Amino acid sequence: MLEYYLAGGGLRLAQTIIYASIWIATGCVIAAAFRRMLGREKVRRIFGNDTRWGLLAGWLVGMLLPVCSLGVIPVVREMHRAGVHRGTIVAFGLTAPLFNPMSVLYGLTLSDPIAILSFSLCALVIVSVLGLIWNRGLDTSEVVEEELPCPGVKRMVAVFHSATRELVGPTLLFLSIGILGSVILAICLPKGYLTDQVERDNALAPLVVAFIATPIYSTPLLAMSQIGGMFQHGNSIGAAFSLLILGAGTNLGLFAWFGVTYGVRRVILLFILLAVTTVGLAYAIDKPLYPEGVEPAGHSHAFDVYTHPFDPGYEKDMARIATVKANDFWKANEFGGTYVLALMIVFGIVFVFVERMVDLQAWFTSDPGKNSNGLDRDVPGWLLGITVVAGLIAASVAGCYLYYPAPDDLLGDMQNVNADAVLAAKHHDWEAADKWIGFSDDLSRRLEVGVFLRRGSVGEFQVAKARVYREKLDNLKQAVDTRTTEGIEDLAKDVMTSYFQLSKSFRNIDGS
């Protein structure tokens, strides 16, 4: 039994860190940029402190910045230090983990566009309500302004210093709470939890999911793929909404920070308000947004990644299997994030010791001396701002095109992955089959998004082919999950056949 919990917890811990690392690093860099490049006064201005548009600014900036519910922690800490109104902090803190250009694009192709737009607007309603209530009793204490580092190399070093120090300070504690909360929930929930509980005819589904989802950690893309899966399986739309807002949008670390900063009673109030508004809206949109023509599948896989990875009765060599799965997961999902995060933590520790010997803040702000090479220029703030926003948008667009490649590029990879899934199933290599089926499913969705991105729409014929392919994959997955050998050859053959048709339909897309 101990091995069951350790192996399962270890695997979920590794997966969470791999998922979160790049987003956490990004959040630390954003926070450092706020502090060292913009300064507190400009941060307050960006977030509309002296205007009525603060909440909207928090929502808009949150929609643009690529952070998750863990990566947002260093950013909200910096916003608090800068004196941004707490309502705006709440609006930003809850919006940023939910949506970014890549996840919105993904969501638009998985569900009816109106559903994703409705989810976005409902999120705006939630953060607005919370932000307005939270803004009552506005702060009147003065914020201590910090001198900006001198332009040039010193400012770059200062940004790096702040980003890395963030990771070896209190932020690390809140991140740990968030990660451990998700891991502990995972090992407490047995495998298959909520598989059958989120059907549309379960009136309590949105409430049950809201209850479970809060400690969950999920990235915006992962959450959006699960939302799409729930739409396509005909699951409860209200439950999908609860999963998005409370699952992807929050975690225990974020609430811990709110509690430490604003008081335990206030964070309880925040949680209640958030839960009540989320569940209320979930019930409100549950029936109207239910997709037409979709038959309930009777099950959902949306919660598989948040539950224990092993069956309680399946005790064969769990530690080894957990290690193999973690390794496979790392190979498939690691894009340098863990290295970056590890390096930042190392440098953060180094800076802790350096600060004991050298007054870095004084060095950052000391006289830079004359512009000896004549190349340095003062860039006006508005130009810098426009460049940053344009750069963010350009990076998002480029990221979308990279993550969702053109069909011809992606189909090559997909052929190999599909073949691996089919062969693994035929050879009864269940772990491998489960892994490759998951990859195949993901690639089939990215295929549709890639077409949508480049053409503005996906043909209904191609959508039908993709849907059939995923249905065949789902049938195969069910047999793999239950280790059923009878009929698995036929199911694998169905997958292969439907893959060929899918591939043909997407390769011919320009000719149609």
Added chain:
Amino acid sequence: MSRLNLPKRMFVLCLSMICTVYVIGFSGCQKTSANANSTSTSNGDSSTTKKLPKLRFHQPRTFDLAVKRVREIFEFAISDEPMPAPKTFRVLEVVHGTGAAGHSHYYLAKNGEEPQEPEDDHGHVTTDKKIHEVNVDVATEMIDIFRWLPEIAATGDMGESDWKSAKKHANEVKDLIEAAAKSNDDTTWRNSIKDNRDQIESAVKKLETLSAKPSSQD
């Protein structure tokens, strides 16, 4: 920074609300009892029955078979023959686990045999087994086939333009007979088919033409 004042009473009220939510949440984690849409017998003493998900026992495997079947049903509907008995499917539901971690697997009986649970090795504990008898009448079968026709066509080799044509004709008929199929009244359903006989005949003929075409991509 100034603090938001929160009276003690409000705090207690908020805490009570949280507890209430969690209690409801826990209770919601149990399987809901819903109206059974089939008769069932159980090996356990479970007093709750779970509504079967829509399992497509009567879905034809290919587009050709689907078109042949809708032709059969259509010819029957416009005749004066008495309604045939609904098709009965025997399904074995194997329940693994309990509570919210519980889930079911469904196995259809083949060719008059008793439904069997295949051997599997995934370590779940079987907590209950139930045999369901699911009845499908011809009205339900017909509307379901027309609803599934685009998807069935997509599993084959049909080209894009033919597929779009098949979808269009299937949806035409579906829109005509959907309301009557939901009425659960044989006479209403039959009258609806007869009233729209020409349109349905035309749509079915076009589907048969598509079925007869050799498979090709455009």
